[in-house]
Amino acid sequence: MRGDGSELNERKKMILKAIIEAHVREGEPVGSKYLTQNKQIALSSATIRNEMSELEEMGYLEQPHTSAGRVPSEYGYRFYVNSLMQKYRMSQNELLRMNALVKSRLAEVDKLLESATQLAAALTNYTSIAVKPRQSTLTVDRFKAVLLDEGRLMLIMLMSDGTVKTAQIRSEMTLGADMLERLEFVLNSQVCGKRAEEITMPLALAIEKAAAEAESLVSPVLKCICQTLEGGEGESGEVKISGVNHLLEYPEYSDARKFKELLGVLEEKRDILKLVTETETEDGRPRVIIGSENSVEEMQDSALVFQKIRSGGRVIGAIGILGPRRMDYSKVVSTVEYIAENLSELLDGSPELPEGKKPSGNGENS
Amino acid sequence: MRGDGSELNERKKMILKAIIEAHVREGEPVGSKYLTQNKQIALSSATIRNEMSELEEMGYLEQPHTSAGRVPSEYGYRFYVNSLMQKYRMSQNELLRMNALVKSRLAEVDKLLESATQLAAALTNYTSIAVKPRQSTLTVDRFKAVLLDEGRLMLIMLMSDGTVKTAQIRSEMTLGADMLERLEFVLNSQVCGKRAEEITMPLALAIEKAAAEAESLVSPVLKCICQTLEGGEGESGEVKISGVNHLLEYPEYSDARKFKELLGVLEEKRDILKLVTETETEDGRPRVIIGSENSVEEMQDSALVFQKIRSGGRVIGAIGILGPRRMDYSKVVSTVEYIAENLSELLDGSPELPEGKKPSGNGENS
DNA sequence: GTTTAGCACTTGACACGCCGGAGTGCTAAT
DNA sequence: ATTAGCACTCCGGCGTGTCAAGTGCTAAAC
Numbered sequence: 001m002r003g004d005g006s007e008l009n010e011r012k013k014m015i016l017k018a019i020i021e022a023h024v025r026e027g028e029p030v031g032s033k034y035l036t037q038n039k040q041i042a043l044s045s046a047t048i049r050n051e052m053s054e055l056e057e058m059g060y061l062e063q064p065h066t067s068a069g070r071v072p073s074e075y076g077y078r079f080y081v082n083s084l085m086q087k088y089r090m091s092q093n094e095l096l097r098m099n100a101l102v103k104s105r106l107a108e109v110d111k112l113l114e115s116a117t118q119l120a121a122a123l124t125n126y127t128s129i130a131v132k133p134r135q136s137t138l139t140v141d142r143f144k145a146v147l148l149d150e151g152r153l154m155l156i157m158l159m160s161d162g163t164v165k166t167a168q169i170r171s172e173m174t175l176g177a178d179m180l181e182r183l184e185f186v187l188n189s190q191v192c193g194k195r196a197e198e199i200t201m202p203l204a205l206a207i208e209k210a211a212a213e214a215e216s217l218v219s220p221v222l223k224c225i226c227q228t229l230e231g232g233e234g235e236s237g238e239v240k241i242s243g244v245n246h247l248l249e250y251p252e253y254s255d256a257r258k259f260k261e262l263l264g265v266l267e268e269k270r271d272i273l274k275l276v277t278e279t280e281t282e283d284g285r286p287r288v289i290i291g292s293e294n295s296v297e298e299m300q301d302s303a304l305v306f307q308k309i310r311s312g313g314r315v316i317g318a319i320g321i322l323g324p325r326r327m328d329y330s331k332v333v334s335t336v337e338y339i340a341e342n343l344s345e346l347l348d349g350s351p352e353l354p355e356g357k358k359p360s361g362n363g364e365n366s
Numbered sequence: 367m368r369g370d371g372s373e374l375n376e377r378k379k380m381i382l383k384a385i386i387e388a389h390v391r392e393g394e395p396v397g398s399k400y401l402t403q404n405k406q407i408a409l410s411s412a413t414i415r416n417e418m419s420e421l422e423e424m425g426y427l428e429q430p431h432t433s434a435g436r437v438p439s440e441y442g443y444r445f446y447v448n449s450l451m452q453k454y455r456m457s458q459n460e461l462l463r464m465n466a467l468v469k470s471r472l473a474e475v476d477k478l479l480e481s482a483t484q485l486a487a488a489l490t491n492y493t494s495i496a497v498k499p500r501q502s503t504l505t506v507d508r509f510k511a512v513l514l515d516e517g518r519l520m521l522i523m524l525m526s527d528g529t530v531k532t533a534q535i536r537s538e539m540t541l542g543a544d545m546l547e548r549l550e551f552v553l554n555s556q557v558c559g560k561r562a563e564e565i566t567m568p569l570a571l572a573i574e575k576a577a578a579e580a581e582s583l584v585s586p587v588l589k590c591i592c593q594t595l596e597g598g599e600g601e602s603g604e605v606k607i608s609g610v611n612h613l614l615e616y617p618e619y620s621d622a623r624k625f626k627e628l629l630g631v632l633e634e635k636r637d638i639l640k641l642v643t644e645t646e647t648e649d650g651r652p653r654v655i656i657g658s659e660n661s662v663e664e665m666q667d668s669a670l671v672f673q674k675i676r677s678g679g680r681v682i683g684a685i686g687i688l689g690p691r692r693m694d695y696s697k698v699v700s701t702v703e704y705i706a707e708n709l710s711e712l713l714d715g716s717p718e719l720p721e722g723k724k725p726s727g728n729g730e731n732s
Numbered sequence: 733g734t735t736t737a738g739c740a741c742t743t744g745a746c747a748c749g750c751c752g753g754a755g756t757g758c759t760a761a762t
Numbered sequence: 763a764t765t766a767g768c769a770c771t772c773c774g775g776c777g778t779g780t781c782a783a784g785t786g787c788t789a790a791a792c
Contacts, residue, residue, distance in 0.1 A: 031784050044736050049785065067743045067784045108534070146510055146522060148530060154522060158514060166520075166532050168474070244610075245633060248626035256622060260614035267611060397755050410765050415756065433755045433772045 007058060014040060015051050016060055017084045020072045024326050027251055029069030074291045074325070077303070081288050081329050088334040094123055102342055109163055109316065109347065114240050116319055116339055121243025124332050126323030129266075129306070132316065133237040133277045135161065138229055139195055143187040145180040153180060155221060157228060160193075161316065167224045171217060179214040183221065186210045191222075196229035237277075239269040252301055252324040261298045266322075271296050276306055276318045286336045291325050301325055305332045307340035311347035319343065373424060380406060381417050382426055383450045386438045390692050393617055395435030440657045440691070443669070447654050447695050454700035460489055468708055475529060475682065475713065480606050482685055482705055487609025490698050492689030495632070495672070496606045498682065499643045501527060504595055505561055509553040511546040519546060521587060523594060526559075527682065533590045537583060545580040549587065552576045557588075562595035605635040618667060618690040627664045632688075637662050642672055642684045652702045657691050667691055671698045673706035677713035685709065 008016070018038050022030045032045040032052060041048065052070050055061045060076035063069075072080065090098075101119050113130040120128035137160070144156040148168070153175055157165045190207050191199065199222060208218045244263065247253045253262070265271055275296065279287055286307040291300055305327075306320025319340055321332045374382070384404050388396045398411040398418060407414065418436050421427045426442035429435075438446070456464070467485050479496040486494035503526070510522040514534070519541055523531045556573050557565065565588060574584045610629065613619045619628070631637055641662065645653055652673040657666055671693075672686025685706055687698045 029784090033784075045784090046736050046738090046786095047734085050735090053786075063785090065743060067741085067782095069784065144512055144514075146512055148510075148522070148524060152530075154510075154530065154532075156512060156514070156520060164514060164518075164520065164534060168530055245626055245629040248622050248629070254622040256614050256620040256625070259622070260611055263611040263614070395755090399755075411755090412757095412765050412767090413763085416764090419757075429756090431772060433753095433770085435755065 008060075012051055012055060013084060015048060016055055016072075016076060017080065019052070019055075019061065019070060020076060020080045020084070023072055024328055027326060029064055029071045031069035034069070072326075074293070077290050077325060077329070078293075081290070081333075085330045085333070088328075088330040090334065090338070094335075097123065098338060098342065101339070102346060110238070112343065112346065113317060113319065114242075116343055117240050117242040120319060120321060120335060120339055121246060123335050124321055124323070124328070125243075125246050125249070126321045126327065126332065127244050127247050127266075128242045128319070128321050129272060129276075130240045130317060130319045131237060131273050131276050132239075133273060134230070137195060139193050140187075140191060140225065140229070142192060143184055145184040145187070147175055147177060147180055150174045153183075153217075155224065157225070161314075162312070165228050167228060169217070169220050169224060171220075173216060179217070182212055183214040183217055186214070186218075187221070187225075191225060196226050199226055199229075237269075237273050239272055241266055247323065250324045250326075252326065258298075258301075262302065265296055265298045275304070276320060286320075286333050286340070288329065288333065303327045303329075305329070305336050307336050309340050309347070310344045316347065374426075378417055378421060379450060381414060382421055382438075382442060383446065385418070385421075385427065385436060386442060386446045386450070389438055390694055393692060395430055395437045397435035400435070438692075440659070443656050443691060443695070444659075447656070447699075451696045451699070454694075454696040456700065456704070460701075463489065464704060464708065467705070468712060476604070478709065478712070479683060479685070480608075482709055483606050483608040486685060486687060486701060486705055487612060489701050490687050490689070490694070491609075491612050491615070492687045492693065492698065493610050493613050493632075494608045494685070494687050495638060495642075496683060496685045497639050497642050498604045499639060500596070500604075503561065505559050506553075506591065506595070507558060509550055509557070511550040511553075513541055513543060513546055516540045519549075519583075521590065523591070527680075528678070531594050533594060535583070535586050535590060537586075539582060541583075545583070548578060549580040549583055552580070552584075553587070553591075557591060562592050565592055565595075605632075605638055607632055613689065616690045616692075618692065624664075624667075628668070631662060631664045641670070642686060652686075652699050652706070654695065654699065669693045669695075671695070671702050673702050675706050675709045675713070677710060682713065 015035065018035055018041060019030050022034065022038075032048040035041055035048050036043070036045050052061060055076075056063060056070060059073060060079060061070040062073045062076075064071060097119060101115055109132065113132060117128040117130040139160045140157045141160055142158045144158075146154045146156065148154050151170060151172075151174070153169050153171065155167045155169060157167070159165060186207055190203065190210065194203075204218065204222055207222070208215050211218050244266065247259070247262075253259045275289075275294065279289075284307075286305050289304040289306075291303065294300070294302075294304060299322075301324065302322055303325045304320055304322050306318050308315045308318045310316065319336065321327075321336055323332065381401065384401055384407060385396050388400065388404075398414040401407055401414050402409070402411050418427060421442075422429060422436060425439055426445060427436040428439045428442075430437060463485060467481055475498065479498060483494040483496040505526045506523045507526050508524045510524075512520045512522065514520050517536060517538075517540070519535050519537065521533045521535060523533070525531060552573055556569065556576065560569075570584065570588055573588070574581045577584050610632065613625070613628075619625045641655075641660065645655075650673075652671050655670040655672075657669065660666070660668075660670060665688075667690065668688055669691045670686055670688050672684050674681045674684045676682065685702065687693075687702055689698065
């Protein structure tokens with residue numbers, strides 16, 4: 001029983017496939033009679049019953065109770081995803097919406113991920129999750145300090161991962177251009193390439209000394225830099241979620257209590273991040289986690305499909321879909337794959353400017 | 367029947383108040399017998415029944431069915447909020463958490479609002495909403511262009527509302543410091559103080575001409591500026607929502623279908639924005655909208671408490687709480703009021719640096 | 733040997749009727 | 763004016779009976 005289906009003849013496979021697809025469509029246990037309507041299967045209900053009975057014995061199907069139809073087991077879904085599922089063909093409309101994302105040309109990874117989750121949720125009608133783990137190796141390549149007005153300066157940090165972060169800093173004393181120049185120089189010579197843990201008290205003191213007249217700026221500036229290096233948003237990364245409301249359409253989530261628990265996990269974000277990032281790297285196709293293959297208790301009745309997003313060979317995040325176990329895996333896998341690919345390309349390829357017209361990227365800040 | 371309660375004697379008020387508070391606590395219709403446990407009310411159940419009957423006739427109470435207890439009517443809640451409700455006393459713990467927000471010293475309005483909603487949701491155990499309407503009068507006070515590397519520049523915009531926005535722009539040609547200087551100068555002289563609608567084609571052409579060698583940058587830069595002026599995020603403003611899952615704790619929202627509809631409204635965001643921003647300015651206390659006082663169909667069973675946030679005399683947003691009609695108005699009103707006040711002060715007062723120690727603000731960008 | 737028709741059996745969903753409890757309104761006594 | 767008492771109403775839970783769907787098994791048909 002390894003889900004390779006070697007024990008199944010063609011007819012069994014066909015019937016199993018039909019059952020799964022019917023169940024995904026209708027959401028209810030499917031009976032032998034219902035399957036006789038399927039023209040692919042030219043058999044009587046009795047024969048189908050026999051096959052179903054054997055499929056159940058083999059562990060591919062389950063019966064909620066004696067006289068209900070059959071429901072795919074987790075094992076059944078697994079085999080379906082591995083072997084039975086056909087490639088989903090995107091509709092014209094879906095392709096158009098995907099391309100709109102590419103054309104938006106958002107330069108900021110955060111915004112891009114946000115748009116991507118929204119798109120994924122809208123296309124699949126499930127909940128979409130994007131994660132951007134914090135990189136402990138993140139450092140600043142170069143600093144720029146800009147005078148905003150005499151009480152405020154803006155610190156621009158070109159990060160080692162190619163992104164750009166900014167921070168505003170207030171000062172109680174009047175700022176001058178010379179001070180900023182000094183500050184910029186000191187930061188560039190002393191803080192570049194340092195990880196958050198490497199910014200220690202002695203270093204801070206050395207910097208203060210070197211900063212001369214800009215001394216009073218050093219402490220708030222360093223605080224700011226550390227915050228940025230430590231990953232902005234959350235403790236350990238960022239999670240964006242979109243389209244939770246879709247889930248309420250599925251009877252699986254009509255129980256308010258259970259749904260609340262799932263929502264709780266999503267809001268916690270930690271588990272999700274762990275789940276998605278800890279998965280070992282695979283062949284580049286989306287990873288499908290069904291029910292108990294997932295360790296999070298509240299997600300036993302759900303399935304998760306996600307793929308990591310690479311940029312320049314490094315994993316910079318992941319995007320995925322969360323839905324009921326009874327999920328349109330074919331469509332979801334294709335969608336996730338396509339979006340993740342596009343994102344990877346976009347992040348990789350954008351410096352080269354695909355069409356070479358008037359390019360523009362933008363970001364936003366306080 | 368204007369909710370002024372002039373028709374009610376003290377005893378009726380006391381009973382009404384007890385009923386409402388019991389119902390808010392228990393979530394179920396309250397009967398006359400239950401009220402006799404209340405030591406404030408030293409009356410027999412029969413007497414209370416008579417009073418309740420009269421209160422129902424006057425419209426303050428309702429009876430779900432003949433032999434159930436009474437439930438406050440919308441009108442009853444309204445009177446409670448206007449006249450009966452006592453000031454909520456914050457616990458030590460609550461005050462501490464409020465102050466943590468103040469001390470976080472976030473300079474960016476967006477982040478501040480986000481933290482504030484999270485706090486409000488956590489404190490009240492309802493859903494919290496913060497809105498930041500787009501200001502059609504938004505203009506740029508001053509531009510700064512900074513060279514990131516030879517292919518990218520960063521545009522910093524000091525906005526008329528005191529905030530700072532940034533945008534990254536890519537160029538297909540190698541950028542030089544002189545080009546940026548030129549660009550900065552042209553933008554400062556031609557685009558400052560202009561609203562999005564005022565940036566027209568003829569103006570763009572004039573700018574291109576004036577930009578000389580930086581000509582090819584003008585188009586993407588202007589596009590970017592327009593996007594920023596038009597309010598970044600959404601069509602007409604930004605809405606942040608936190609703690610939707612809290613609502614699932616209340617039986618009022620246990621019906622998945624209804625809850626989904628409400629969620630839909632929240633995701634739409636447009637209605638919310640309209641609802642909150644269109645409310646006429648009042649005395650500075652939180653506004654309470656109960657049930658049908660609100661025009662959004664899906665929110666008929668809910669109540670909304672919110673207050674506008676002012677900075678420098680102008681309304682820059684609002685923060686509020688959404689919950690069941692049966693809501694702890696006392697606590698919610700106090701919380702919203704306190705948070706809104708703190709935000710206003712924070713936004714107003716922060717330039718003066720309350721404690722005069724080492725201040726720091728930060729923002730984040732791509 | 734495989735397929736199918738037929739039949740007995742199981743089970744959940746649903747409708748019905750039957751209480752019990754909670755709460756009320758009214759009346760009469762205090 | 764207040765209250766004890768009582769008849770009345772109505773919801774909700776519970777057990778019952780019926781129905782439809784679906785199964786497993788057996789025996790006949792191919």
